[in-house]
Amino acid sequence: MSILKKTGEEIRKSQVWRSIFRHGPPTTHRNRAMAVASNVFLHLHPVKTRTSGVRMSYTWCMGGITFFLFLALTVTGILLMFYYHPTADKAFNDIVSLRQDTPLGIMRELHRWGAHAMVLSVWLHMYRVFMTGSYKPPREFNWNVGVVLLLLTLLLSFTGYLLPWDQLAIWAVTVGTNMARAHPVIGHEGPGAELLKIGDISLVTAGSDIRFALLSGRFVGEATLLRFYVLHCIAIPFAAVILMAVHFWRVRKDGGISGPM
Amino acid sequence: MEGFKHFLNALSDPAIFLTISVALFLALLKWYRVVTRPQIAGAIGALMLAALVFGAMDENLVHNALGKPDNIPIPLMLGTVAFFTWLSLRKAAINDERAEKGLPPAEAEEGSQKVYTWPDLVFSEFVCLLLVSALLLVWAWQLQAPLEPPASASKTPNPAKAPWYFLALQEMLVYFDPWLAGVVLPGLIIVGLMAIPYIDPNPKGNGYYTFAERKFAISMFLFGFLILWVVLILYGAFLRGPNWNFFGPFERWDSHKVVALTNVNLSEYFWIHWLGRPLPEAWYIREAPGLLLVAGYFAAIPPLLAFTKLRGLFQQLGFVRYNILMHLLLFMALLPIKMVLRWAVNLKYLIAIKNYNV
Numbered sequence A: 001m002s003i004l005k006k007t008g009e010e011i012r013k014s015q016v017w018r019s020i021f022r023h024g025p026p027t028t029h030r031n032r033a034m035a036v037a038s039n040v041f042l043h044l045h046p047v048k049t050r051t052s053g054v055r056m057s058y059t060w061c062m063g064g065i066t067f068f069l070f071l072a073l074t075v076t077g078i079l080l081m082f083y084y085h086p087t088a089d090k091a092f093n094d095i096v097s098l099r100q101d102t103p104l105g106i107m108r109e110l111h112r113w114g115a116h117a118m119v120l121s122v123w124l125h126m127y128r129v130f131m132t133g134s135y136k137p138p139r140e141f142n143w144n145v146g147v148v149l150l151l152l153t154l155l156l157s158f159t160g161y162l163l164p165w166d167q168l169a170i171w172a173v174t175v176g177t178n179m180a181r182a183h184p185v186i187g188h189e190g191p192g193a194e195l196l197k198i199g200d201i202s203l204v205t206a207g208s209d210i211r212f213a214l215l216s217g218r219f220v221g222e223a224t225l226l227r228f229y230v231l232h233c234i235a236i237p238f239a240a241v242i243l244m245a246v247h248f249w250r251v252r253k254d255g256g257i258s259g260p261m
Numbered sequence B: 001m002e003g004f005k006h007f008l009n010a011l012s013d014p015a016i017f018l019t020i021s022v023a024l025f026l027a028l029l030k031w032y033r034v035v036t037r038p039q040i041a042g043a044i045g046a047l048m049l050a051a052l053v054f055g056a057m058d059e060n061l062v063h064n065a066l067g068k069p070d071n072i073p074i075p076l077m078l079g080t081v082a083f084f085t086w087l088s089l090r091k092a093a094i095n096d097e098r099a100e101k102g103l104p105p106a107e108a109e110e111g112s113q114k115v116y117t118w119p120d121l122v123f124s125e126f127v128c129l130l131l132v133s134a135l136l137l138v139w140a141w142q143l144q145a146p147l148e149p150p151a152s153a154s155k156t157p158n159p160a161k162a163p164w165y166f167l168a169l170q171e172m173l174v175y176f177d178p179w180l181a182g183v184v185l186p187g188l189i190i191v192g193l194m195a196i197p198y199i200d201p202n203p204k205g206n207g208y209y210t211f212a213e214r215k216f217a218i219s220m221f222l223f224g225f226l227i228l229w230v231v232l233i234l235y236g237a238f239l240r241g242p243n244w245n246f247f248g249p250f251e252r253w254d255s256h257k258v259v260a261l262t263n264v265n266l267s268e269y270f271w272i273h274w275l276g277r278p279l280p281e282a283w284y285i286r287e288a289p290g291l292l293l294v295a296g297y298f299a300a301i302p303p304l305l306a307f308t309k310l311r312g313l314f315q316q317l318g319f320v321r322y323n324i325l326m327h328l329l330l331f332m333a334l335l336p337i338k339m340v341l342r343w344a345v346n347l348k349y350l351i352a353i354k355n356y357n358v
């Protein structure tokens, strides 16, 4: 028996190891099942999965990749938050120094490209789910949870786009939020806005409509930066995490990855 | 070479480009069993790769679109969407052929056979995770995230483009007012997606790839995704320049290019051109043709089809769900209809009433 193997065995036998992992190596059915049942992360999965569902050519692994990218974005996002102030005079310079003065200066790159990749992987995941007809009963509700997750992913991208506070950021967000002006009834240039008034006083104006609420002002400014920052770092991820928990739970409760009856 | 690029620029004229895309799309659906054969699909893939290399060597294209760091995901998207379209239609073709022979889909081959999550599934996931991490690390290490000059409210960039994944929405703004293009239609995309499980009554094709058993649903979805979403992203990314004017992909952006804006409302066509009289004063008379047309479009087509071609679907879905399905599809069709009307007859609005333009 080689030294390596022996050391490995000693470690497995130690009290520390056994206090963490309550089962042996995956050589028996019992151990394989125990590994899943005793681990909160693995427990997202059933003990056994339909063979066809495990095939990458069936799921394209896109749901898993989306989730992994979300985790990677959370980690890099937390690191970025250590260096970033959401204020008009600091934000841009913080981004510059992230590149120049920070160790591991590719955190911003990882975060940005990871975000692009996540948008793409959500689309592809949805594409797969559609093409395998996996939205059909009993998975209708989980498809809907998925659509909301898609929306949240896009909103995460959109709010994050503003944070570097450069020309690209402020103008892309200006173009995007200008739409809200035209929101029927609750946007001040939208159809129906003129209906909401008391006497001669219009209730929906540039200073009170949905766009104002979104931007916290009449144009994209410092208050918008703070608002988008909180949405981007706290509010939307919070909602996304809860919905992902529901999503994964429902994948299991709906009978695992879909397959022919 | 220059002549070839001129030719491609000419092909990129919006009307021609959309026509070609739709033609290719219909051909794909019609001959999906042939097109997805590995040799043919491989040739198409090689052609796409060659096009990318060819495009990457063009100064104007790289400068205007392809070379922008935030646009790097676009080729990645095209490649993956093409690949997965091939994969799912290929598997559908195989299953459909099996079904004709009376065999169950390939996915059923393994029956209810199962594998252990630990270690089999976790192992696949781990491999996936390593590959994605490696890709992301190389990408982040090789390509700097873009940073433009600090935000300034007084210096407006031209064109001001949204990130690539929103470009289809921005493109819709050309054909509809913001209340439709920016609020109602995007809202309907989300609502429409959510409605899919409830308006597709077909129990077949659940949990395996097929096209023959779900022709209608898959065709509609693919038309929305591939044509109205992906192709419009290409418009926005590669064919739109200063002042949101159209440019060929290899054309130099000229910010002084003047495009004559002679768009005409339906009411003007109706009263002035066809009846030869001035526009009526009262809006409800002036816009009556457009109002009737749009109302007819939404009110007449669903019942018409319910009694003819889609009788079976109507009976299966019932009145409410059938109408939801039809109206979602009609809203979806509104976009290409308006695009074609704009190009063909310079139509501005079907209905033009102050804030309620359609």
Ligand code: HEM
Residues within 6 Å of the ligand: A059, A061, A062, A063, A064, A066, A067, A070, A122, A125, A126, A129, A132, A134, A135, A139, A142, A143, A144, A145, A146, A147, A148, A149, A150, A153, A244, A247, A251, A256, A257, A258, A259
């Ligand atoms: C943040 C976004 C999302 C994450 C992290 C996520 C994650 C996952 C994962 C890990 C699975 C397991 C199977 C697989 O990997 O394919 C799954 C299944 C599923 N997802 Fe998602 N998903 C997301 C968004 C969506 C979207 C946008 C939709 C559809 C509109 C959707 C609908 C579904 C459905 C119906 C299933 C069950 C599929 C089956 O049983 O074959 N999800 N999701």
